Amino acid sequence: MSGSIIREKPVHLAPMRQNSVPNGNSPLKLFTQAKTTITDIFKHISTYVNDSNIFLADVTKSDKKLLTVDKHDDLQQLKEKVTRILTIISRDHMKVVFFGRTSNGKSTVMNAMLRERILPAGMGHTTNCFLQIEGTDKLDAYVLVPPSDEPKSIVSLKDLGSALSREKLNSDSLVKILYPKEKCRLLRDDVILVDSPGIDVSANLDQWIEDHCLDADVFVLVVSAEATITVAEKKFLHNVAQRLSNPNIFILMNRWDAIVNEEENVDKVRQQHLERGMEFLCDELHLYDRKVVADYRVFFVSAREAVLHRAPDPSSSPRTGFAEGYKERLTEFTKFEQEFEKCISKAAVRTKFEQHTNRGKEIINLLRDTMVNITDKSHSLKQQTVQKRTEESEKHDFIEKELKSMMETTKDRIRHVSEDVYKRVAQTLNDEIKRLYTLIEEFDRPFSSDPEQIPLYKRDLHKWVEERLGSNLQSRLHSALYSSLDSVHKDIKERVKSVVNNERKSMVDAITPRSDFAVSYRLDCLNLCSDFKEDIKFKFSLGLTSIWQRFVQSQHQQSALTMNKDNSLNVRNDSLMPTSNLLNSTNDLLTTANSITSLTSKSSLLLIGGCALIWRGIGWKVLGVVxxxxGSLYAYERLMWTKKAQERKFKRQYADYASSRMKLIVDMTSGNASAQVQQELSMYFAQTVRYIDMEKDDICDNLKQLKQEIDQLLLYNDRAKGLKKQADWIDQQLSLFSKQYLSEPMTTSINSNG
Structure with missing residues (x-):
């Protein structure tokens, strides 16, 4: 090839170095921008999912009608999914795999694209394993060799990755080369380049694809232009196409600088390679149409010349290694890089972020649907709760009115029964007082006029009269009285049962009036008649003393009648001065004294006159007979004054005295009986009506609880609406992302199948 080397120095191409290549408008920035955008969106999704989980946990804990526990458990897992997606996005990058037969120039192509001699390259089988080049923020390059994580010097790469080294790794091993991003534009833009060993050195192609190629965005088949696409290369790509949907494939016809030895067949050879490439990509793999393949998928380049131009060997001459027509081949290589960058950027955005976008929409839609469901359910439950609260409030007002009416009615009823009892007891007691003498006559106990025995007789008589009167009152009043009580009890019970719930109705039914209740008619005869003084001495009925007492008693009775009449006439003059009463008393005393004086003088004169008349008219004989x-009458009465006569007189005196005393306590006894009945009915009413108070308390508690539920449902409704709006906003951002990065119309340089 020395004869074909040009003589002039390529001055205009020499300055084109790594650091002088602008990348501000590089298509690779699309992936970086998309990655930053989708990362920010998923950070919002993560915050939204966290807020939603807190809200849903509160909803599930408080009211399971809005969200089931199973549904909540499923939604709780979304946080972990979003975290995992964010982790994957942070590791997402554009990945390209270079493959082909041994010694086709794969490593040289990668060095030319990196504008650095990073990978070992040379004749024969050079790359022994997979070499992955990715960027690092560190200033120095280093190598990671599995399974160790210990960094090694970049110098060791020649031995680790070279097939000529004694320390060979397995062909499916992956050696990572971490190269400073500041030194390489491709690595700075999240591009990872993977160099593979020749596909003709191992038959385990499927395992290679599984381990290293499934996440690749672009495949670059490097073919030697001095040969053609082999069966092994086609088989590898067929396996790739089976595992990946519509893979992006470029074919580089490398070593095209060798065509200078066959200038007369350049077009025919080029067309032959192009036809075979189109047959493979279009007819066999069905990936593109022929025009796309011809213009944007098959390139004729010289990687060696590109490396010499971009990263020349300092020890070689600047003019060494360039064959005729190298400028066109360098331009072709640049065109390949441009199309490659457009393709890998958009393909990586789709392959890496489309699934994340769809998953993000699924998460957002799931939470939004949940929020909509909670909003609808909380609104419906709120309306039901408001209706229930209204019903409870109306029930409370009804019970209040019923209780007020019941208390007024029951008070009137108890007062009526008490007044009736008062009248019955007063009438019955007066009747018993009228027949008190007959009652005392029935008292049977030996009587003795001995002063020591009289008190004992009185005590027993007091006790017997009290017991018999009480017994008679009980027997005469019991039926009517208890019938009235029973009627009131039933009325109270029925009124209370009409306003309480079924459970308390049974409790009200269980309330029974006191079985030991009995109206006590305590007359207390011992104290009432303690002042009784009997007079059982013998008194001749025709004696002057007896006649005198009868006359005085008659006068007292007349005076009493006159005083009663005067009192009835002067009942309205209670406000008269005390001196008037004193004058009246003095007048009474004077009248009585005059009567006594008049009676004494008249009796003496009448007696003397009568004796004189009898003496003169009839003589001593008649007077003697008289x-x-x-005397005989006196003797008879004296003989008839026995113990029985004394007892009868004693009982008659006691009956008169007891009657007069008992008449004084009729009102008190009747009032006492009435008060006992009133107290019994009041206690029963209080005991029964307390269930109404309990019912009211329950309703008040229910009203408070319903108010809290309404407030909580309103809060849930508002929070769910707010979270739904957040979901709408995030969904809008995902749609904008899809429109900007995933649905943008493809240029003619991109895979027509999408």
Whole structure:
């Protein structure tokens, strides 16, 4: 080839070095921008999922009607999925795999694209394993050899990756080369280049594809222009096409500088290679149409010349190695790089981010649908709860009115029953007082006029009268009284049952009036008649003393009647001065004294006159007969004054005294009985009506709880609406991302199949 080397120095191409190549408008920036955009979107998604999970946890904990536990558990897993997607996005890059037969110049092509002699290259089988070049933010390059993570010097790469080295690695091993991004534009833009060993050195192509090629965005088949596409190369690409949907493939006809030895057949050879490339890509793999392949998928280049031009060997002459027509081949290589950058950028955006975008939309749509569902359910539940609260409030008002009406009605009823009891007891007690003498006559106990025995007799009589009166009152009043009580009890119970729930109705039914309740008619005769003084001494009925007492008693009765009349006439004059009462009392005393004086003087005169008349008219005989009769009558009464007569007189005196005393306590006894009945009914009413208070308390608690539920549902509704709006915004951002990076119309330089 020395005869074909040009003599002039390519001055105009010499300055084109790595650092002078602008990359501000490089198509590779599309991937970087898309990666930054989708990362920001998924950060928003991560925050949104976290906020949603907190909200959904609160919803699930408080009310399972809005969200089931299983649904919540499924949604909780979204956070982990988003975190995993963010991790994958941070590792996402554009990956290109260079493959072909041994010694076709794959490593040289990569060095030319990197504008640095990074990979070992030479004649024969040079690359022994997979070499992956990726960028690092560190200033020095280093190598990672599996399975160790210990960095090694870049100098060791010649021994590690070379087939000529004694320290050979397996052909499916992957050696990572971390090269500073600042030194290489491609690596700076998240491009990873993978150099493969010759596909003709191993039959395990499927495993290669599984291990290193499934995540590749572009495949570059490097073919020696001095030969043609081999069966092994076609088989490899067929396997790739089976595992990947519509792979992006470029074919580089390398070593095209050798065509200078056959200038007369340049066009025919070029057309032959092009036809075979189109047959393979279009007819066999069905990836592109022929025009796309002819213009943008098959390139005729010289990687050696590109390396010499971009990264010349300092030890060689600047004029060494360039054959005739090298400028066209360098331009072809540049065109390949341009099309390659456009293709890998857009292909990587699609292959790497389209799935993330769709997954992000699925997550957002799932959460948005959940928020919409919670919004609808919370709104529906809120309406139901408001209706229920209204019903409870109306029920509370109804119970309030019923309770007020019941208390007024029951109070009137109890007052009516108490007044009726008062009247019945008063009437019955008055009846018993009227027949008190008959009752006392039934008292049977030995009577003795001995002063020491009289108190004992009185005590027993007091006790017996009290017991018999109480018994008579009980027997006469029991039926009517308890019938009234039972009627009130039933009315109270039915009224209370009409406003309480079924559970409390049974409790109200279980309430029974006191079985031991009985109206006590305590007359307390012992104290009531403690002042009773009997007079059972013998008194002749025709004696002057007896006559005098009867006359005085008659006068007292008349005075009492007169005073009663005066009191009834002067009942309205209670405000008279005390001196009037004193004058009235003095007048009464004077009248009584005059009566007594008049009676005494008249009796003496009448007695003397009568004796004188009898003496003169009838004589001593008649007077003697009268005296005998008077004495006989006295003797008879004196003989008839036995213990029985004394007992009858004692009982008659006691009956008169007890009657007069008991008449004084009729009102008190009747009032006491009425108060007992009123207290019993009031206690029963209070015991029964407390279930209404319990019902009211329950309703009040329900109203408070329903108010809290309404407030909580309103809060859930508002928060769900807010989260739905966030989901709409994120979905809009994903749609904008899809429109900008995934749905942009493809140029003619991109795979027509998308």
């Amino acid at each position: 005296g005998c009769l008077y």
